[in-house]
Amino acid sequence: MKSDINWFESRVSLTPNEIAIIDSHTNDSWTYAALHRRVAEVANYFHSKGIRKGDRVAILAPNHISYFDFFFAVMKIGAIFIPLNWRLAEAELEYVIKDCDPKIIGIDPLFADKIKSMDGNPELILIEHNDYLNELITEKQFTIKPQLKEEDPLAMIYTGGTTGRPKGVVLSHRSILWNALNTTISWDLTQNDTTLTCLPMFHTGGLNVYSLPLLLVGGRVVISSEFDPERAVEDLITYKCTVVLFVPTMYHMIIQTDIFKRSSFPDMKVFVSGGAPCPLKIYHAFSEKGLAFKEGYGLTEAGPNNFYIDTEDTLRKLGSVGKPMIFNDIKIIGEDGLMTEPDEVGELLIRGNHAFEYYWNKPEDTKETIKGGWIHTGDLARRDKDGFFYIVGRKKDMIITGGENVYPLEVEHWLESHEAVGEAAVVGLPDDKWGEVVVAFVVTKRDITPKALEMYCDQKIARYKVPKKFYFLDELPKTHVGKINKAALKENIRYTNDSTVS
Numbered sequence: 001m002k003s004d005i006n007w008f009e010s011r012v013s014l015t016p017n018e019i020a021i022i023d024s025h026t027n028d029s030w031t032y033a034a035l036h037r038r039v040a041e042v043a044n045y046f047h048s049k050g051i052r053k054g055d056r057v058a059i060l061a062p063n064h065i066s067y068f069d070f071f072f073a074v075m076k077i078g079a080i081f082i083p084l085n086w087r088l089a090e091a092e093l094e095y096v097i098k099d100c101d102p103k104i105i106g107i108d109p110l111f112a113d114k115i116k117s118m119d120g121n122p123e124l125i126l127i128e129h130n131d132y133l134n135e136l137i138t139e140k141q142f143t144i145k146p147q148l149k150e151e152d153p154l155a156m157i158y159t160g161g162t163t164g165r166p167k168g169v170v171l172s173h174r175s176i177l178w179n180a181l182n183t184t185i186s187w188d189l190t191q192n193d194t195t196l197t198c199l200p201m202f203h204t205g206g207l208n209v210y211s212l213p214l215l216l217v218g219g220r221v222v223i224s225s226e227f228d229p230e231r232a233v234e235d236l237i238t239y240k241c242t243v244v245l246f247v248p249t250m251y252h253m254i255i256q257t258d259i260f261k262r263s264s265f266p267d268m269k270v271f272v273s274g275g276a277p278c279p280l281k282i283y284h285a286f287s288e289k290g291l292a293f294k295e296g297y298g299l300t301e302a303g304p305n306n307f308y309i310d311t312e313d314t315l316r317k318l319g320s321v322g323k324p325m326i327f328n329d330i331k332i333i334g335e336d337g338l339m340t341e342p343d344e345v346g347e348l349l350i351r352g353n354h355a356f357e358y359y360w361n362k363p364e365d366t367k368e369t370i371k372g373g374w375i376h377t378g379d380l381a382r383r384d385k386d387g388f389f390y391i392v393g394r395k396k397d398m399i400i401t402g403g404e405n406v407y408p409l410e411v412e413h414w415l416e417s418h419e420a421v422g423e424a425a426v427v428g429l430p431d432d433k434w435g436e437v438v439v440a441f442v443v444t445k446r447d448i449t450p451k452a453l454e455m456y457c458d459q460k461i462a463r464y465k466v467p468k469k470f471y472f473l474d475e476l477p478k479t480h481v482g483k484i485n486k487a488a489l490k491e492n493i494r495y496t497n498d499s500t501v502s
Contacts, residue, residue: 168360191218399428
């Protein structure tokens with residue numbers, strides 16, 4: 001029986017002459033056959049250097065063709081691919097490298113200083129140009145096919161670590177294949193689709209949302225090594241992209257550009273937002289232009305793709321991520337462990353072949369997350385009577401004030417609907433009387449008083465949900481993948497321009 005472990009070779013045999021990858025900065029492109037030749041060269045080199053099943057191979061570089069060279073070469077050998085977060089501080093990066101202990105690291109010269117002083121001696125492969133392979137040519141041919149099982153590790157992606165040390169999320173051959181299958185079937189992707197990958201491919205969103213699913217189905221992936229809102233819009237138009245994923249922070253910048261305002265995007269089927277809850281004003285910016293826009297939900301440990309929503313439902317079910325995809329199970333449970341009723345908030349649980357296998361070197365964390373075959377996401381959600389799911393926020397972010405539950409996302413959405421507010425983040429801070437009080441951090445577009453914001457909140461939400469303090473900031477702190485860093489807000493609450501609402 002034909003193995004599905006190395007599906008890439010099967011795809012190459014089907015569409016060898018179709019374009020697979022385009023580098024938007026150099027305009028270089030590679031067919032599936034050309035990419036396959038590159039992968040073979042890298043696999044030969046890795047094998048000649050002693051890389052075998054279970055060994056780790058890392059990469060530290062902006063988005064680049066080498067990500068695919070390394071990933072598919074590792075797939076052939078049975079090793080484990082580890083994309084390293086180049087935005088990490090040197091100490092954080094050192095921890096990750098020590099934890100995964102790679103034998104080889106492909107590195108862009110821009111980041112060489114970050115690891116030159118670290119202990120250990122992994123071999124470094126410089127990735128400076130698209131033709132870096134010229135330095136790797138070896139006469140030794142890798143012909144032995146390792147005995148691989150679908151549950152064997154294929155990639156390990158480290159989580160952000162805002163609540164502690166980063167954890168290596170081990171994704172098996174099965175995890176990655178079934179995420180791609182689930183995505184292409186549920187989202188109706190075809191070989192006629194093209195995406196732009198600006199999200200860094202050290203992040204599951206950059207690697208697994210569209211890039212690998214489209215390569216499975218025979219589509220095209222345009223890679224960009226950096227994100228610039230105007231350049232991103234230009235690339236979408238130039239390369240006739242049909243689908244794309246950005247995080248809300250990126251969309252926030254895109255919709256303010258002149259090129260977005262004057263462009264019609266005739267080839268785009270849908271814009272997708274992920275990584276964090278999306279402000280409703282971004283929905284409206286696309287709706288006003290007649291463009292299809294929707295929100296997804298996922299996490300490194302589960303795919304990350306988990307829901308599908310038809311674009312015709314996005315405005316009717318504003319803020320919903322849709323319904324579960326074809327090949328996964330999703331449920332919401334309350335504090336009693338029982339499934340919730342419609343519109344009742346509880347913790348989101350996910351199960352499926354796309355789920356991760358375990359956390360690297362962290363068996364206790366694994367047991368805490370995977371219980372009875374279900375991933376306990378730590379995210380709060382509800383489903384309506386029609387079966388549409390809505391993400392309410394992180395379980396740990398829920399505020400309990402005077403015995404009442406406050407879900408920050410609801411308050412943030414209402415604040416951000418005010419014309420004077422650019423971004424908002426809501427957290428709970430300890431309070432002797434109430435247990436916690438609701439506090440808002442706001443980036444404004446023009447002057448506005450805390451009292452005016454308080455009155456605006458009073459129009460829409462219950463009094464106990466209205467922030468008791470407003471902190472006005474020039475910008476909100478973000479994590480490495482563009483999410484608002486609420487932990488940093490809580491830890492550094494030493495601003496002089498705050499205002500208390502009495």
